[in-house]
Amino acid sequence: MTDPVDQTAKAHVIPAVVASDADASVAKAPDLVVVHDLTKVFDISPPLLNRVIEGQGRVELKAVDGVSFSIPKGQTFSLVGESGCGKSTVARLLVGLYAPSAGRIVFDQTDMAAPRSRSEDKALRARMQMIFQDPYASLNPRWRVRDIIAEPILAFGLVESDGLEDRVGALLTQVGLSPADGEKFPHEFSGGQRQRISIARALAGEPEFLVCDEPTSALDVSVQAQILNLMKDLQKRFGLTFLFISHNLAVVDHISDTIGVMYLGRLCEVASRDAMFQRPRHPYTRLLLDTIPDLDMTGRERSPVAGEVPNPINPPTGCAFHPRCPFADDRCKQERPELKPDPVDGAQIACHAFEEGRLPSSNGDQTT
């Protein structure tokens, strides 16, 4: 007899063709993750009583607005952009901590919004894990490290109880700690070691997809490099797929296959790592590169990006970047640019000036 749960899952399998409009430039391996027109609107209205007394309407904030990208298996897609542009909201949508307001997330050809049994949902969610910026806040301070790491193993029933100790020890070893460290509490470790524990815990559920939200931002520069190297090693060893989030282009440079630059909830450029650094096209990408020159991770403070990020509750008309853009014209103020592929390499750019060929190239020539 056919399993009804299995049938439900199959009915919602999405054909791989969905990926084709997300990123044609780099998708060589099959896509593990496809995000299509993802949107998240937060209702930030004051309480009903205030609204009635003060005659106010509802207030909405579009944190993520029509974002599409795909991540081939075993690769890293990075999201960069200034604070408040919606990076963490995308991360939380992907792992199911928020429900999308619109759009679709497809994981291994399965629509995440499709109805499925609780056990099947648990199994699907186990295949993706999240690593946060602050390892101390994400580790229970009252638990020994061995129990913190064992929790997902037990929750997903991944090993028999007599194999638990060995499995926890192996995970600690994989992240550069020792099995004996399992007896300690999180406060007995440095920041970098705590992030290693977070990684071990994330790996304990045997995920295929890791969503890493600024995992090294709270660490010293030398420790950042060690954690990034560890993550790259683990990726290679286990064939992991990463969504990596950082405001720091230096960090993204070291780990990415493809980079998406976000501005006020939207992607404004998506390109391979090499293209993004060697041939940045969107004026905002260029601004980020110009003002964050610390590509060698020297520890130098980044310069602030000139101009203010507009209020997402009341975003500018047309291109949201136009109040800060030296190339803005009337069209930019009225018409929102959509991501369009550059025929040269398939990178995607949302910019009227680029499309019109009136943007100087990154080496100073005019684009064609």
Ligand SMILES: Nc1ncnc2c1ncn2[C@@H]1O[C@H](COP(=O)(O)OP(=O)(O)OP(=O)(O)O)[C@@H](O)[C@H]1O
């Ligand atoms: N739960 C929430 N309720 C209401 N607004 C939210 C919520 N979470 C995020 N926002 C708003 O959505 C926008 C995007 O926030 P998000 O945290 O995704 O940005 P970010 O790019 O991760 O920023 P940062 O670099 O500071 O972490 C911001 O304007 C933020 O204030």
Ligand code: SF4
């Ligand atoms: S669309 Fe216009 S305002 Fe927006 S980045 Fe391009 S040139 Fe600047």
Ligand SMILES: [Mg+2]
């Ligand atoms: Mg964030």
